[in-house]
Amino acid sequence: MPSSVATAVPERDPYAISPGVASAAKRQHWVDAFHAVRQETERRAAPLSDEDQLVQSMPDASPIKWHRAHTSWFFEQFLLLAHHPAYRMFDPQFAYLFNSYYVAAGPRHARPARGLITRPTVAEVTAYRRHVDAAVADLISTAEPEKLTDLVPIVEIGLHHEQQHQELMLTDILHAFAQNPTAPAYETGWRMPNVKGSTSGFVELAQGIHQVGYEGGGFAFDNEHPAHRSLVGPVRVARGLVTNAQWLAFMADGGYDQPMLWLSDGWARVEAEDWAAPGYWQSVEGQWMSMTLAGLRPVDPNAPVCHVSYYEADAFARWAGQHLPTEFEWEVAARTGELWGADQLVWQWTRSAYAPYPGFATLPGALGEYNGKFMINQMVLRGGSHATPEGHTRVSYRNFFYPWARWQFSGLRLASYH
Numbered sequence: 001m002p003s004s005v006a007t008a009v010p011e012r013d014p015y016a017i018s019p020g021v022a023s024a025a026k027r028q029h030w031v032d033a034f035h036a037v038r039q040e041t042e043r044r045a046a047p048l049s050d051e052d053q054l055v056q057s058m059p060d061a062s063p064i065k066w067h068r069a070h071t072s073w074f075f076e077q078f079l080l081l082a083h084h085p086a087y088r089m090f091d092p093q094f095a096y097l098f099n100s101y102y103v104a105a106g107p108r109h110a111r112p113a114r115g116l117i118t119r120p121t122v123a124e125v126t127a128y129r130r131h132v133d134a135a136v137a138d139l140i141s142t143a144e145p146e147k148l149t150d151l152v153p154i155v156e157i158g159l160h161h162e163q164q165h166q167e168l169m170l171t172d173i174l175h176a177f178a179q180n181p182t183a184p185a186y187e188t189g190w191r192m193p194n195v196k197g198s199t200s201g202f203v204e205l206a207q208g209i210h211q212v213g214y215e216g217g218g219f220a221f222d223n224e225h226p227a228h229r230s231l232v233g234p235v236r237v238a239r240g241l242v243t244n245a246q247w248l249a250f251m252a253d254g255g256y257d258q259p260m261l262w263l264s265d266g267w268a269r270v271e272a273e274d275w276a277a278p279g280y281w282q283s284v285e286g287q288w289m290s291m292t293l294a295g296l297r298p299v300d301p302n303a304p305v306c307h308v309s310y311y312e313a314d315a316f317a318r319w320a321g322q323h324l325p326t327e328f329e330w331e332v333a334a335r336t337g338e339l340w341g342a343d344q345l346v347w348q349w350t351r352s353a354y355a356p357y358p359g360f361a362t363l364p365g366a367l368g369e370y371n372g373k374f375m376i377n378q379m380v381l382r383g384g385s386h387a388t389p390e391g392h393t394r395v396s397y398r399n400f401f402y403p404w405a406r407w408q409f410s411g412l413r414l415a416s417y418h
């Protein structure tokens with residue numbers, strides 16, 4: 001199950017990158033971490049047929065086969081071609097097919113048409129993965145000590161990149177399966193994890209200047225830097241997540257029928273797409289059911305609401321007489337350890353626009369396109385979900401999506417200023 005995924009990428013590199021030091025243990029550490037993450041991708045793909053792996057159910061979702069190939073291309077493009085003198089490409093045409101959005105890395109296939117790529121086959125993509133796996137393991141094992149110091153950060157970002165795609169594999173196949181009237185299950189036993197802890201009341205934050213963003217010697221994405229100070233509070237951040245029962249009350253009170261609750265763009269979306277419930281919900285003989293990774297299941301009133309957009313989260317908060325927290329209010333509250341299910345159930349929308357931190361700088365070269373160029377028109381989500389590989393996120397981690405997106409595992413917690 002996604003919730004039982006073993007930690008693959010260590011939060012901290014115990015063999016911290018120090019010039020001139022390249023012990024056998026350090027090499028083995030990174031070879032092991034590499035294989036663990038690559039295998040997790042294959043484990044997530046294993047329940048899926050070749051037909052499942054080809055489908056692209058909307059332009060924002062990608063075929064599973066594409067995810068498996070693209071994450072391999074990432075290592076080929078940024079690690080092997082740049083640093084492995086003897087590397088031979090598996091197929092030079094794959095660079096065009098499996099580059100996602102890296103303009104500096106060359107031309108690429110149109111994203112909305114990824115589902116039309118029947119060749120290479122799933123078996124050929126598997127062979128491509130094995131080819132890249134062998135070359136990366138060879139490079140880590142044989143690189144000159146000074147060279148290894150340069151390579152480890154690329155291996156590391158490649159692994160965190162692949163973990164992000166592991167979550168997308170589940171969000172994207174769920175969207176595909178939700179289009180199927182037979183509501184197939186990805187995994188019949190899938191359930192939201194049981195998370196212990198208090199769900200009542202608020203974490204109270206007095207006014208103060210707090211450090212936010214990533215500090216430390218481990219891995220963090222560039223968008224979590226630089227750490228800086230922010231004025232936070234007074235604010236109260238809910239310990240619990242908004243539940244399906246609360247969402248049903250919002251619906252029963254006409255939440256989707258009252259334009260005064262909605263942002264203008266959100267109300268336009270409600271009208272254009274006939275939103276009357278969270279994504280994947282459908283009423284079956286008077287009972288609300290939801291498409292999940294286990295197929296169509298009754299909506300559990302006690303579970304956190306999932307598959308809501310920013311627009312819906314914002315409208316709900318207004319209806320409840322409360323607010324969404326800013327990303328810094330969320331982060332400072334999460335550092336207390338008192339937010340129930342902070343990173344285990346659903347991502348949580350914040351009311352912060354996805355913007356650069358003061359002094360933000362992208363990585364050099366094409367990898368500078370990883371995060372920075374998306375810092376416009378999107379909103380930040382914090383935490384993590386039941387589909388996030390264990391150990392992937394941090395308290396400073398910033399996820400981001402367009403405000404209308406609802407195919408991610410996205411929910412909310414509330415904040416109050418009174």
Ligand SMILES: [Fe+2]
Pocket residue numbers: 070100161165
């Ligand atoms: Fe990617």
